[in-house]
Amino acid sequence: MPATTAEDEKRERRTRAVPELAQTSTPGAGGGADGVGETAAAASRISFTFPEWQKSIEATTNLFAAALRDGLKLAASSLHDQATFLKTLCDSKTPSELLKCHVDFVEQSWSKSFSEGSKMLDHLKHSHQSAVS
Numbered sequence: 128m129p130a131t132t133a134e135d136e137k138r139e140r141r142t143r144a145v146p147e148l149a150q151t152s153t154p155g156a157g158g159g160a161d162g163v164g165e166t167a168a169a170a171s172r173i174s175f176t177f178p179e180w181q182k183s184i185e186a187t188t189n190l191f192a193a194a195l196r197d198g199l200k201l202a203a204s205s206l207h208d209q210a211t212f213l214k215t216l217c218d219s220k221t222p223s224e225l226l227k228c229h230v231d232f233v234e235q236s237w238s239k240s241f242s243e244g245s246k247m248l249d250h251l252k253h254s255h256q257s258a259v260s
Contacts, residue, residue, distance in 0.1 A: 190254050197247040204243070208235060 212232040219225050 190251065193250055193254055194247065197250060201243045204239065
């Protein structure tokens with residue numbers, strides 16, 4: 128019995144929906160295409176995103192793109208520094224040269240990480256402030 132009740136409800140929904148469609152698509156004086164044209168014109172006037180949302184989405188996308196770009200620049204620079212470090216490490220001949228090579232690399236890596244990190248944060252703050260205003 129429950130299966131037939133559900134089927135009856137489905138039929139009722141379908142019969143209710145069909146007259147609504149028939150009313151909107153009834154041909155007027157100009158024929159059947161007039162209803163379609165009016166519906167298409169009405170749909171083109173409706174915006175699915177609010178301008179504020181669109182601005183927010185664009186600002187967020189720009190923010191992530193800038194952060195990614197800065198992060199990739201830092202990664203590329205760090206890889207280049209690591210390659211240079213390995214080359215000088217291979218060229219060193221004494222334990223003091225090895226130690227100096229390691230100390231120089233660590234110092235250079237820390238200073239670059241902090242300077243580039245602060246630049247990235249400043250860029251993000253600037254991007255966020257310009258997006259808000």
